[in-house]
Amino acid sequence: MSTFLLLTITGLGLGAMYFLIASGLSLIYGLMGVLNFAHGVFITVTAYTLWFVESKIGDVPVLPRFLIAALAGLVVGTVFAALTELVLIRPLYGRHIEQVLVTVGLALAVTALVTAIWGSDARVVTAPAWVGQTTTIFGAHIPNDRWLEIATAVIVLFALEAFLRRTRYGLIVRAGVENRAMVTALGIDVRKAFTLVFAIGGLAAGIAAVLYTLYSTTVDPQQGTSLVIFAFIVVVIGGLGSIRGTAWAAVMVGLVQQYANYYASSGLGDLSVVLLLGIVLIARPRGLSGSFA
Amino acid sequence: MPLLCVHDLHVYLGESHILQGISFDVAEGGVTALLGRNGVGKTTTLRALLGLVDRRGTIELAGDNIEHIATHKIVQRGVGYVPEDRDVFSALTVDENLRLAERDTEPRYDLVYDLFPELRERGKQAAGTLSGGQQQMLAIGRALLNDNQVLLVDEPTKGLAPLLVTEVALVLERVSELATVLLVEQNLGVVNRVARDAVVLDTGRVVHIGPAKELLADKPMVQRMLGVG
Ligand SMILES: Nc1ncnc2c1ncn2[C@@H]1O[C@H](COP(=O)(O)OP(=O)(O)O)[C@@H](O)[C@H]1O
Numbered sequence: 001m002s003t004f005l006l007l008t009i010t011g012l013g014l015g016a017m018y019f020l021i022a023s024g025l026s027l028i029y030g031l032m033g034v035l036n037f038a039h040g041v042f043i044t045v046t047a048y049t050l051w052f053v054e055s056k057i058g059d060v061p062v063l064p065r066f067l068i069a070a071l072a073g074l075v076v077g078t079v080f081a082a083l084t085e086l087v088l089i090r091p092l093y094g095r096h097i098e099q100v101l102v103t104v105g106l107a108l109a110v111t112a113l114v115t116a117i118w119g120s121d122a123r124v125v126t127a128p129a130w131v132g133q134t135t136t137i138f139g140a141h142i143p144n145d146r147w148l149e150i151a152t153a154v155i156v157l158f159a160l161e162a163f164l165r166r167t168r169y170g171l172i173v174r175a176g177v178e179n180r181a182m183v184t185a186l187g188i189d190v191r192k193a194f195t196l197v198f199a200i201g202g203l204a205a206g207i208a209a210v211l212y213t214l215y216s217t218t219v220d221p222q223q224g225t226s227l228v229i230f231a232f233i234v235v236v237i238g239g240l241g242s243i244r245g246t247a248w249a250a251v252m253v254g255l256v257q258q259y260a261n262y263y264a265s266s267g268l269g270d271l272s273v274v275l276l277l278g279i280v281l282i283a284r285p286r287g288l289s290g291s292f293a
Numbered sequence: 294m295p296l297l298c299v300h301d302l303h304v305y306l307g308e309s310h311i312l313q314g315i316s317f318d319v320a321e322g323g324v325t326a327l328l329g330r331n332g333v334g335k336t337t338t339l340r341a342l343l344g345l346v347d348r349r350g351t352i353e354l355a356g357d358n359i360e361h362i363a364t365h366k367i368v369q370r371g372v373g374y375v376p377e378d379r380d381v382f383s384a385l386t387v388d389e390n391l392r393l394a395e396r397d398t399e400p401r402y403d404l405v406y407d408l409f410p411e412l413r414e415r416g417k418q419a420a421g422t423l424s425g426g427q428q429q430m431l432a433i434g435r436a437l438l439n440d441n442q443v444l445l446v447d448e449p450t451k452g453l454a455p456l457l458v459t460e461v462a463l464v465l466e467r468v469s470e471l472a473t474v475l476l477v478e479q480n481l482g483v484v485n486r487v488a489r490d491a492v493v494l495d496t497g498r499v500v501h502i503g504p505a506k507e508l509l510a511d512k513p514m515v516q517r518m519l520g521v522g
């Protein structure tokens with residue numbers, strides 16, 4: 001029972017991070033029709049900024065030091081994401097293949113650059129002590145970072161929904177997902193919304209990067225890419241362009257991965273996720289849901 | 294001076310030369326009808342005016358060239374668009390559809406709700422669940438919310454029951470007192486009722502320009518150009 005509970009909470013924590021990454025991917029694809037292969041770069045940029053800043057400030061207690069570094073990482077990651085849209089995506093407006101190719105190029109370039117500067121080995125980040133400790137419920141010793149992951153993802157889910165439902169830009173995004181041309185025909189510069197969803201996507205992925213850093217206490221050049229692969233699967237399962245669908249799919253993928261790794265055999269987790277993807281696509285070819293309803 | 298001057302407008306869609314150098318003017322005030330059989334390029338003309346398709350040629354709105362301007366900036370100059378397939382946002386509520394269309398600091402909700410009381414009653418309903426007629430009212434209402442110079446209205450009576458066709462015609466009459474209207478319309482009864490001028494297209498070219506009533510009175514010409522009557 002306690003093992004099952006630990007697996008479940010860990011699976012939910014993993015799903016929380018997948019959700020944070022996938023929600024941005026889903027918004028970007030839904031609004032712009034661009035599969036953003038550079039999304040892992042936003043994770044890498046945030047994580048390395050966090051590590052870099054943390055390693056440069058000495059003489060500060062661990063918690064404030066981590067918070068300052070994390071904040072710096074989030075700011076840099078968000079700005080980087082917005083610039084990606086402005087500098088690389090926008091000039092290729094209307095040319096989807098080129099837009100996707102440029103995101104692939106950016107992903108390869110940044111990964112290579114980071115590896116060239118700091119090497120391919122993982123770098124150690126010092127997380128606040130509380131995060132590494134456990135809380136015991138029903139006999140299960142749950143590492144505290146899992147709670148943080150889940151709580152953060154829930155907050156981000158509600159914040160995203162509030163943004164989509166209650167703000168003018170949210171309205172523009174939801175309308176743009178349905179019919180971009182008609183949004184411009186109402187006199188709205190939809191490109192501002194493009195930059196905004198990239199920034200939001202970069203911020204959410206950056207939050208995932210901070211949480212993943214707490215979980216692994218390291219950063220390395222490849223972790224962005226591996227997380228994003230599962231996030232892509234989550235997006236496809238959840239239905240392109242749906243936040244709720246993405247959340248459900250992220251939970252499913254996180255849980256299936258954990259259960260399969262433990263109850264079947266280690267390594268089967270990834271395979272099971274692919275199997276889940278196949279089953280969902282056969283049963284519901286457009287994913288679990290299809291719009292921002 | 295005409296409000297809208299179109300000169301030598303060309304549009305290619307894929308390999309097809311859809312608009313082959315069309316020229317016409319829209320005088321200020323009243324309704325100018327853009328007529329022609331199915332597939333001659335009426336919708337493409339409206340989309341070209343808005344910059345929704347790539348086009349070549351000159352387009353002047355109130356004396357300013359707008360052919361190089363982005364769609365949203367053209368619209369901000371006071372162009373309202375009621376597209377052929379309504380294109381209301383189905384996942385948004387009626388209220389949200391209207392709110393999205395707000396451009397002016399004082400959107401004319403009084404006017405819109407006066408013309409279409411149902412839009413107020415159904416404010417919380419998802420636009421995708423409205424009937425075709427209600428969606429058309431929303432599409433028109435959305436264009437009337439702002440104080441536009443010109444309204445581009447594409448087949449507003451298409452697929453509507455006769456009673457609704459009459460209602461839309463009434464609305465168009467009232468609207469034409471507020472703004473200049475360029476109207477694509479297949480229902481010649483509606484054209485006869487509301488239009489002052491007529492421009493007729495055939496396979497991407499202008500084949501006739503003149504007063505609407507004169508054209509409609511000439512049965513052989515209507516038969517030849519529009520294939521009806
Ligand atoms: N995306 C497109 N690619 C190629 N041809 C198109 C496209 N859209 C419309 N057409 C063609 O352009 C012509 C004009 O279409 P349209 O402007 O919709 O005509 P109308 O509104 O007068 O019925 C038609 O022959 C149509 O088949």
Ligand SMILES: [Mg+2]
Nearest residue numbers: 335336337377
């Ligand atoms: Mg048409």
